[in-house]
Amino acid sequence: MSDFLPTGIQLSYLVAASLFFVGLKRLGSPATARQGNRLASLAMLVAIVATLLDRQVLNYPMILLGIAIGSVIGAITAQKVAMTSMPQLVGLFNGLGGAASALVAMAEFWHYFDLTAEPNAGSTITVMLGVLIGGVTFTGSLIAFAKLQGLISGSPITFPLQQPFNAALLVSFLIGSGYLIATSPTPSLFLGLVVISLVLGVMFVIPIGGGDMPVVISLLNSFSGLAASAAGFVVMNNMLIIAGALVGASGIILTVIMCKGMNRSLSNVLFAAFGTGESGGTATGGGGSQGEKVVRNIDPEECAMMLGYARSVVIVPGYGMAVAQAQHSIRELADQLDKMGVEVKYAIHPVAGRMPGHMNVLLAEANVPYDALYDMDDINPQFEETDVALVIGANDVVNPSAETEKDSPIYGMPIIQVDRAKHAIVIKRGLSTGFAGVDNELFYRDKTMMLFGSAKDMVSKLVAEVKQL
Incomplete structure (x- = not known):
């Protein structure tokens, strides 16, 4: 039995890894995403059980206590957090994942120090990678959460020589890590490097505007996976290495997709201090003209x-x-229109909202059929045959300036081409700009009509009026 246990654990890890791959594949489509999530959850359960059966795991009461506390917090969070706050919650999850990985790396360093053992270079490198990636992910995610929650300004926070300062912090961390690798463990230096990693996370996110938070959340999600993978190397756990690598790879792929959706490079998102992060302008409802x-x-x-x-x-x-x-x-509203024989579709821009897939999640919560959701590239060719495009709370992602005005900061960004529909109706509180701080030319087009007011109130009135037809 004792000889079979290690083999059984590794076989369980293989099963869990396979389920992770299948689950990740199923997450690629809204129609199969729930099934993919269940498969990934089952994979994690198998991995956890296998790890708990490992002979190296000794303190079961503490582990079970942690599971119980985490389960209670998770259950309460799932019930209390509104769907509109999902971006903030995802940001916090990313941060906690990074913090856990950093703590594992710190514990491993103290293990070397307490035993007065001489760690090899490979062990120290993995520990320092865990500290760096985990620390940056933790504090960076907290700043992203604060920006999304409105605890701090969503506008880019910059100061002179900011990038050279950040580069100096990173170089300092690398030099200090090199010294630790070349010498014996030094607790004071190690703690200083931990602090540097935490500061780097703050400095990494504060110059990024709130409008770019979907990309930042996706990137930090990738970082949390890389941190977990580094922690797997620290504790020599194959399953943690694989799971972390999957999260890291999928996160960076999603980040690239998001950047393409805005026609911007990742470096531009991270370092250009783009947009205000808040809706600009103060124009409100009312007819007439604004200037010309x-x-x-x-x-x-x-x-x-x-x-x-x-x-x-x-x-x-x-x-x-x-x-x-x-x-x-x-x-x-869509159900009422469907009863009247109107064909209703939904156009989803890849960066609409404040996190990847934000609109898909909200519409799924309302049980909107998956086959009614269309990606930007699929729906755009259909607008010329569309009678009415109903825009509800979207701004930059439908701005024709992105296609026509070369001087516009959003020029080249792929948009949902509602201006090509026969008629466009925009439900919005006012004429304020979006996160990019750019006036939306769609609002003033001949085929566009504005329905000013809260989206929920106006749509509810539309439902009542449609029922009267």
């Missing part, structure tokens, strides 16, 4: 008539929908 630009208003009754007598309607959700929690009202 004419704004055309529409009331809920007129809007309902346009929607009810259209053949095809494309709904374009944005962060305003998330703030107003209007997804259930939108689903009700």
Whole structure:
């Protein structure tokens, strides 16, 4: 039995790794994402059970206590946190993952020190990688959370010589790590390097605007995976190495996809201090003109008539929908239109909202059919045959300036081309700019009508009016 146990543990890890791969593949589509999540959860359960059966695991009461506390916190969080706060929650999860990996690395260093053992270079390198990546992920994620939660300004926070200062911190960490590798463990130096990693995380995120937080969250998710993989090398656990590598790889792939969705490089996102991070401007509802630009208003009754007598309607959700929690009202509106024979589709921009897949998650919560959701590239060719494009709380991702104005900071960013529809109706509180701080030319187009007000209130009124038709 004792000879079989190590082999059984490794076989269990192999099964868990296979389930991780299949689960990750299933997560690639909204239609199979729930099944993928269950498979990945099962894989983690198998991995945890196998690890607990390892002969090196000695303190079962402490482990079970940790599982119990974590389960209670997780259950309460799942019930209490609103869907609109999912980006903040994901940011915190990333940070906690990084912190756990950093603590594992720190514990391993103290293990060497307490035993007055001489760690080899490979062990010290993995420990320092765990500290660096884990520390940056932890404090960086906390700053991202604070920006999204409004605890600090979403605008980029910059100061003179900021990048040289950050480079100096990184070089200092590398030099200090090299000294530790070449000499015996030095607790005071090690603690100083831990502090540097934490400061680096703060300095990494503060110059990034709130509008770029979806990319930052995705990148920090990748960092948390790399930190976990480093921790796996520290404790020599194959499953942790594999799981961390999967998270790291999928996170960086998603980051690249997000950057392509904005037609910007990752370096531009991280170092350009782009956008205000907050909705700019103070323009509110009302007809007439703004300067030489004419704004055309529409009331809920007129809007309902346009929607009810259209053949095809494309709904374009944005962060305003998330703030107003209007997804259930939108689903009700779509159901009413469907009963009247109107074809309803949803256009999803890859960077709409504040985290990757934000709109998909919210619409899934309202039980919107998966086959009604269309990616940007799939829906854009259909707009010329679309009677009405209904934009709900979206701004930069539907701004035609991205295609026409070379001087615009969002020029070249792929957009959902609602301006090509026969009619466009925009539900928005006012004419304020989005995260990029750019005025939206769509609002002033001849085919565009503005329905000013809260997304949830306006959509609820539309539902009532459509029922009267």
